[in-house]
Amino acid sequence: MKALILENIHPEANRILTEHGIEVETRKGALLEDELIEALQGVQLLGIRSQTQLTERVVANTQLLAAGAFCIGTNQVNLNAAASAGIPIFNAPYSNTRSVVELAIGEIIALARHLFDKNRMMHDGVWDKSAAGSHEVRGRTLGIVGYGNIGSQLSVLAESLGMRVVFYDLADKLALGNATRCNSLDELLEQADTVSLHVDGRAANTGFFGEQQFAKMRDRAMFLNLARGAVYDAEALVRHLKSGHLSGAGLDVFPKEPKIAGDPFVSELQNMPNVILTPHVGGSTQEAQVDIGRYVAGKLVDYAEGGSTSMSVNLPQIQPGAVEGTRVLHLHHNVPGVMAKLNQVLAEHDGNIAYQTLSTRGSIGYAITDVTGSHPNLEAELAALPETIRVRLLQA
Secondary structure, three states: OEEEEOOOOOHHHHHHHHHOOOEEEEOOOOOOHHHHHHHOOOOOEEEEOOOOOEOHHHHHOOOOOEEEEOOOOOOOEOHHHHHHOOOOEEOOOOOOHHHHHHHHHHHHHHHHOOHHHHHHHHHOOOOOOOOOOOOOOOOOEEEEEOOOHHHHHHHHHHHHOOOEEEEEOOOOOOOOOOOEEOOOHHHHHHHOOEEEEOOOOOHHHOOOEOHHHHHHOOOOEEEEEOOOHHHEOHHHHHHHHHOOOEEEEEEOOOOOOOOOOOOOOOOOOOOOOOEEEOOOOOOOOHHHHHHHHHHHHHHHHHHHHHOOOOOOOOOOOOOOOOOOOEEEEEEEEOOOOHHHHHHHHHHHOOOOEEEEEEEEEOOEEEEEEEEOOOOOOHHHHHHOOOOEEEEEEEEO
């Protein structure tokens, strides 16, 4: 089995895959669609981060067994196309949460104290010992838009600094500590001295924070986006910073980002006072990258060796035990009678069932069955069933 690992994923992933007998090829940057299709010939496992796009065309022109997004988001993957082809997609929803939160806390303090402006002036030889525009964060209100893993942990740390926290989320989320849920984004914007975005990159979120939302922010408020570059209007942000309506901003993500390290970066946000720009490094700490590499590579190995889809974002989830005899992994269309047909074929092969489980997700079903004995032609017969999406046999 062969794996292709792109975008500078931590070597921990290579180590785990190699230990399990998987041949690993690594490339530093992202690949465009045609390049990716060519590179995936003869490859069963794929590892990417946020730049490489696993499109429907890529899925249709490769023989991938599984793919891992070594990051939180999966909007760079056509999840429906992958599911229809029987390809589970894994990600790392928790591994870099703390890293992103710590960067957000650091930027909130740095912006409130104009630390980057002071630092630049000192390097230019200017001594400006002044408290003008400098504030403590204690007692000020942080508005968190998106109260998932990152937003909720940011809430807890911000409160420990003495901040008041309000949040808004479309889903009904439990407030942690003394945080207060807002019934609308407008309600949050009326109160927040700092607004921090922590939403995902789904199409519905594209451009949702634009001119109207910036206009409703409080005078001299600060804005942070460490989530996705497509969710905010950078030009509108620039206008409100230049007018003095907003006092500062911290951006880790941008509508257009370079594909690889060293490529030029151009933004209208460059060289503006009290604006912190970082190159999409919210989750890029050594601790987070090691954890992500270990976690996602482990999921790919678990699926390759045992058929586990635990934590898959697009297929029914099953976490089976050790393989007993011959393991039949059967992904199929979720229609009545499939299990009866599956078990009939197994019976015709005199297969005694030692273990069987089924899970469904929407239009897709996934059955794992361990049977005793050797069964020539079993895989071909199951593949021929009209309901079959993909079938694979493993031996203990």
